[in-house]
Amino acid sequence: MTVLVTGGRGHVARAVVDGLLTAGQQVRVASRSPEQAVVPAGVETVRVDLADPQTLPAALDGVTKVFLYADAQGIDGFIKAAEAAGSPHIVLLSTSSLTRENAENNPIAQMHVAVESRLQASALPWTFLRPGTFATNTLQWAPAIRATGTVKAPYPQAHASAIHETDIADIAVRAFTEPGHQGQAYLLSGPESVTQQEQIECLSEATGRPIRLEEVSPEEYRATLSRWGGDNFIDQLLEYLAMWDGKPMPVCPAYTELTGKKGRTYAQWAVDHAADFRPVG
Numbered sequence: 001m002t003v004l005v006t007g008g009r010g011h012v013a014r015a016v017v018d019g020l021l022t023a024g025q026q027v028r029v030a031s032r033s034p035e036q037a038v039v040p041a042g043v044e045t046v047r048v049d050l051a052d053p054q055t056l057p058a059a060l061d062g063v064t065k066v067f068l069y070a071d072a073q074g075i076d077g078f079i080k081a082a083e084a085a086g087s088p089h090i091v092l093l094s095t096s097s098l099t100r101e102n103a104e105n106n107p108i109a110q111m112h113v114a115v116e117s118r119l120q121a122s123a124l125p126w127t128f129l130r131p132g133t134f135a136t137n138t139l140q141w142a143p144a145i146r147a148t149g150t151v152k153a154p155y156p157q158a159h160a161s162a163i164h165e166t167d168i169a170d171i172a173v174r175a176f177t178e179p180g181h182q183g184q185a186y187l188l189s190g191p192e193s194v195t196q197q198e199q200i201e202c203l204s205e206a207t208g209r210p211i212r213l214e215e216v217s218p219e220e221y222r223a224t225l226s227r228w229g230g231d232n233f234i235d236q237l238l239e240y241l242a243m244w245d246g247k248p249m250p251v252c253p254a255y256t257e258l259t260g261k262k263g264r265t266y267a268q269w270a271v272d273h274a275a276d277f278r279p280v281g
Ligand SMILES: NC(=O)c1ccc[n+]([C@@H]2O[C@H](COP(=O)([O-])OP(=O)(O)OC[C@H]3O[C@@H](n4cnc5c(N)ncnc54)[C@H](OP(=O)(O)O)[C@@H]3O)[C@@H](O)[C@H]2O)c1
Pocket: 006, 007, 008, 009, 010, 011, 012, 030, 031, 032, 033, 037, 048, 049, 050, 051, 069, 070, 071, 093, 094, 095, 096, 108, 131, 132, 133, 134, 136, 137
């Protein structure tokens, strides 16, 4: 009755591991670099590269449930290996972007569409988690905040209903441990829409340090991003910020409907991650 959690070094996977252990489940953590995965004492780790199906049979041995990161390249090999291992229940980390207008022009949405449709056509029982913007995306600000206390970004009034990774994990744990979640897809978001300026204020409050958001033009921002993203990714990001500039992002009801609780706010996320934004030493 082991749950295999892929993407072991990812923020969501780590929260899922914690949630499953709290729920008394036996967990095996899979990562391309298991030696770098931070796991609680006594938890088994295994090397899995979803793009390399040969790494799967040993990892899936004795597994009845899998928390799966989407990888279109490896999905056919994964399905074959999982069916051979007894068809465990798959909870897929998907994305809300595949339900948006113009999803057909969004490569990230299309990658997740490909993975979802392959799972739907398989013999595997599945549940799809479709979160929107992750609160962890704002960790990209951490180096600048630690070094200068200033974030340079366009569209300070751009909104996001950013979701805490523990909220995604809460739903994954329920999908694994309660009946009724197989064949379901859940759109997930944080409990409120907050602007980039408000997120900076939450980080300032959480760290107890002044943090400033300095508005720069989209073109200036593009130049800073080109170090870590391709043109397509940067175009998508800028388009996204422009789209939600001054416009509250809708909040999805699924977390509250499924748990009976309000989701964790961005202010709570900032408190939980304050150490990431404080200068070291
Ligand atoms: N960021 C967002 O706002 C957002 C919103 C909705 C959906 N999503 C989706 O959520 C997923 C995670 O996104 P993220 O930005 O948060 O990333 P992340 O937490 O940095 O996690 C990325 C993880 O993916 C795993 N991974 C990637 N390729 C893999 C492969 N070939 N084999 C095994 N594991 C692989 C990595 O695990 P190891 O390196 O440990 O193997 C890594 O830990 C993506 O599918 C993304 O599209 C993201």
